[in-house]
Amino acid sequence: MTTTLAFSFPWGRYHATPWGRHVNEGAVELPPSPWRLLRALYTVWHTRVPDLDTDTVHALLGTLAVPPMVHVPPHTIAHTRHYYPDTQHTEINLSVDQTLDTFAVFDRHAELAVQWPQTLPETQFDALSKLATSMPYLGRADSVCEARVAKEWQPDRHDTWVPVDVAETVHPEAEATTVLAPELPLVTESLVARPMDVRKGGLLFPAGTRFVGYQRARSAPKPRPRRPARKHSVTTVRFDVAQPAAPKQTEALAYTDLLRQAALSQLGARRERPEATVLGGKHADARASRTDHRHAHYLPITKAGRLTGLVVWAPDGVGGEELDAVSAIRSLRSGMRKRQSHDEGNDEDVGSERWRLTVRVAGTGPVETVAPELAGTSRIWCSLTPFTPSRYAKKRHDWQRFLRAEVERELSYRGIDARPQVELVDGNWAAYRRYRPSARMRQDRVHGQATRPSAFLRIHFDRAIGGPLALGHLSHFGLGLFVPE
Template sequence: MVRFILGRYHATPWGSHVNEGAVELPPSPWRLLRALYATWKTRLPDQFDENTVHSLLAALATPPIYFVPPHQLSHTRHYYPDTKHRTGAVSTDRTLDAFAVLDRDAELAIRWNTSLTEEQHKALTRLAEALPYLGRADSLCEARVDPGWQPTSAHSICSPGDIGEAIPDGIDTVSLLCPDVPLDFEQLLARPVDIRAGKLLYPKSTKLVAYLQSQPTASASSATAPASGPAEPVTTLRFAVLDPLPPAITDAVVLTSRLRAAAIKALDAHPQLRLFAGKDDSGNHLEGHQHPHYLALPDENGRAAELAIWIPQGCAEDAVALLHKEVRRLYGHPNAPGPDTTRINLTGYGAVNNLLSDYTGPSRTWISATPFLPTGHRKRDWQWFVRHRIIRELAYRELTEPSTVDLLPDPPQRFTTHRPGQRRHQAAPPAWVRVTFPEPIHGPVVLGHLSHFGLGLFQPDPAQSHNCR
């Protein structure tokens, strides 16, 4: 965790001239390793031996994930006499001082998906606390190791992309200098002037890694810094679909089933595997809808542009790190509905109110975002049947009984109403519904058959937004 106490961060990327006005934010993994090594050599040379520090830096050589706070890029221009000033000619050179402007309380977080020994963890903690600056020497900072830190909704996530992965429109990227593995300490300690003398733009044993930059889930103006105290539990993970043309939302159940399968595979040996499979520690099915809801979030074009996992009881952060590392592609079966492969990337995790704000209200009136699939066999009075099932589902989730339940016209698209490899749901057709409550309630509201796979998802009715809050 790094906080720039003057609210400014100065750092020119490797391979860039200062007058390009570029700012290396987030700081590259190469810069971080050099900063930690320099801190050890200049400030703590007697506290840790070389083997401990070298093994620590080798463990941190894999590309980390960054959580970048809101910031603005700016620069100042400086003019000074050039080499001709002794001739009496009026001539100047110009240099740019580019920097990022951040709130003085804003925190830049770096997370490595690696395991450290007790001695390595102790060394990293002390080195972080002793770090005087990051980037140029006037980028004064305070740093610490905080395993319980959580990003705010204003943080954007920068994560390394896969080699050969196509970058879709709308996703920003930045190239960061990363070390090859195993870490070459001779190159890590080389001075930039020596690299230039060797007619190289970048040090040997390094590579540029493309990082995908997700947008914050809420605007910086509406986000507040977390209060002191326990961090909010991780109850929601949100993924962006990276395919140029996202799958149709009508295949929501297909996509969420694949997301669940990928999550369970990624957590094969993790203690929380059973939670993501909907079971308790004894292997029994969780009661009260506390197990994960795998959701497909529709965009304005009827596409599943995003996916989410909502875990009401919360999950461990190391499980999130595994999912981010392992769950990058969702694979389908031949001749099954939906695309053969769907590429996704974790764009945020944290509290449900931050990550699914479009589906949490509060609101009095809620409408179907995906169709409600009633349980049981259809009755002759369709409206009565749907209302009865809605009331029953709400009571099961300890939500208020609605004032009215109205059927909405069915859209022309037909949704898949069964999971891949399972029998079709024959009992009752899907329904599109408007539900109105006596008082505003908080979401998410997900009801009916296959609600844990994205059907029956409701959202606040935008037509009633003037009296929802």
Template sequence: MTVLELRFPAGRYHATPWGRHVNEGAVEWPPSPWRIVRALVATWYLKARKDEEIPERTIRALADALSQPPVFRLPRATTAHTRHYMPYNEGKNEKTTKVFDTFVQLPVRDAILVAWDVALPAEQLAALQTLVERLGYFGRAESLVEARVLRGVTGIELNAAPLTEGTPLPPNTELIRLLAPMTPVGYKRWRTEFLAANAPLANGKKRDNKRAGAPEVPDDLFAALHADTGDLQSAGWNLPPGALYVNYIRPEDAFAPATKPRPRRSKAPPTAARYAVVSAVAPSITQAVSLADRVHDALCKWSDQGKGPAPVFTGVSDVGKPSTDHRHAHIFCEANGPRDAITHITIWAPMGFNETACLALRRLNTVWGHGGHDIRLVLHGIGRAGDFKDSALFGKARVWRALTPLVSTRHSKTFRDGRPKMDANGWQFGSGAHDLLRLLALHPQGTAATVKQLEERDRPFQFGSRRLTSLQFQAIRHHGGGKRGNGSGNAFVITFPEPVSGPLAFGYGSHFGLGLFVPVVPAAEMTTTLKPSSPP
């Protein structure tokens, strides 16, 4: 038995059956055998024919072997549709027409299993594996697909299969017709009969039928699978040459919506939202402040419902007083790729997001970018900090290292003769290290923490293969206030006596991505401690 698994990562399968219009709202379920074999042939033609990676004789033999009707195991699914207007030109006038886009909605984790009762030779099986791995979509282009051949499977729990002629319809099933390829022998017989029926009359005149201008009938099944659907329909074919309808049965509740228990809502409001950054020209982490500022402006706009922006985004209470506990929104940028391009944005607010703020977070999907390249944001989810395991910002560790420069909120202090004023730890008053220790003292677990300033000549900020210095980061907001000292910031490592949970952000612009720290080593793997160096 040969078993193929089709999984749709977008949770949607778009396919209109042969002979039906897209606005009829009909969807092909299960996928027709004709569509499956044609998809394999098309993939071979575009992605595996060059340099005879898969020889033509192998794909021909594979198409012949898979011409017998398969059986299916269908996951639970339902149908849905979208409606939109498509523009078209009628003479010199541009008009629009409404289009119904109907599709099958199925769980992302579920898959369709397609099984043929045939054992393929090793060469054909390897070819099939190569072709299905290169399938980009299946059905219409919106149907992204991940396919693979399941090895060692001897049977599946089928729920859709051909119905033998004369067999009564089993209970709790319904009858459907699917387009399937003929067998090579069946195609040869059909072609002979078709050519005989459409041969010129004895008096030499051509028969008057709709297929008078049709293309030549393909020589074999493999050639028939190459025929373009639009050409066939234009030529008046009611069925593609080499195809026939096969009666299938499927569960009568194939599209019954599944009841899903609603999870009990926690009384605690969500405190975090996470986005993926999608852009033709992704901004650099050095522009984190600028991007965070634009995200902040967009959230303030979307949350303004006539009474002003949500306080969780502005940091200003309902009575107009600025927040001093830093529980309003922090906007963090992360570069998790091979270079310094921003890949994710995380918004964290200890005070929590109310319904208005959550609606604004869901509506946020783009911010303007430099050079006309707008930055698209894809919302991963809204929840609590513990829901985002893929973000290092919410990790737990004893040692934390700067992801972006820490800019002091105070100016460095000196005596009248220019000598620096030093604190008890040997740091200059108002310097980045002194300010960091002052801010750590306000943290519940930061009173005994130690800090180490990293050398700028070592380019302390590393993102994939690129190393950066503090001077390369934008370290000031061009719009908005905030106390700020002099200098462009520094990189630090913080060591706590006990593991501490993130996020950790300190100093000027900490609500906009500056002074952000990430864990160096998880607490469970911590085997050494980092000793603070003596102050410079």
């Protein structure tokens, strides 16, 4: 039987400089030295689980002082460079020093395993389990780790490093290294020696330690290069308003309409013939995709009554030319001109300057990361913009019951089976623009009018649901947008 201590690194990085090497040499201590492992366990005992019995821990460390076998998962070596002012640096004479941060890059779920040939007594095994689960990092503090005592562990595509006795012959082509290990028997007090104190004492390495050789007995296959993430994994593109005067949030629908126009204009410049488009919500034969609501939504981000950002969100993702088209948008501007309003007898200013807006891409990725204010999980959702039913209420209908029926119908279209309870919320919904300016200009009777009554709602679900949640008439342009409470 053996004792196995397995480490995984959630950040995918292992930082450790070998003893006697300078940080700028770009060396990583693999396999980890027995000295590093014992010091880590000793430190965790004093700082995190001091209730463990002293005799038990000392006996455990003495057992683990024997150089173990180490299994290292597939990895690559990488580094970052950092520059900081040195003693000669002034405002006029810029002088900096460079330092390297070198680390091994592991798969986040891969485990580095350390195996000792001994079987531990039950008390020592329990102590090691507590120390392992309490260990925050291995190596430098950047190497955040999760450790466990593995009862049944087998290497899989790992480098296997075995300790080499001084009397053994190492093949000249074999890969070997030396690492710091304690002398046997272990003197526990030597584990507290600080590198600063060792150097002040004029020593090359701490008292009570020695260098031992390790030979790689089995090589892991080289990791395959990571493929770049597929672009259709991006579901959300966020824009920030990049001008001093932000529009009122009541005008949000005008700008989401312009955002769609800008996206389709950029897409049209990249395509030679019409194709199916997530941005336009149409199939290849130009038929609208209206039933599943999986095409793009153009949603507003507001704060303190002002429009501070815009979001393009497609539940099934945006990729390829469509993502490039959206990312190329820098400004929103209407191509419409002033026209005579025959309904009201005056000029309606829908000119290009009124609806001009400068925007910049602020982020792309999953909606939970890019637009967290819209994508929370909650049982209660409250209107950010007024909910406008897609159908008209009859005179015989109770208004609140009608709204609940409309919400249930909209939820069923989106595959959400949670049962809602609807509460009316006070708010001046009539102040919000509830028609698309471009639709009114082309005299679209469906999307170019604002005659339907609306309401601000608070919806209570019987279970928590995730967002974004946009329901009702023009929900793909930010009308009927809800935020979690």
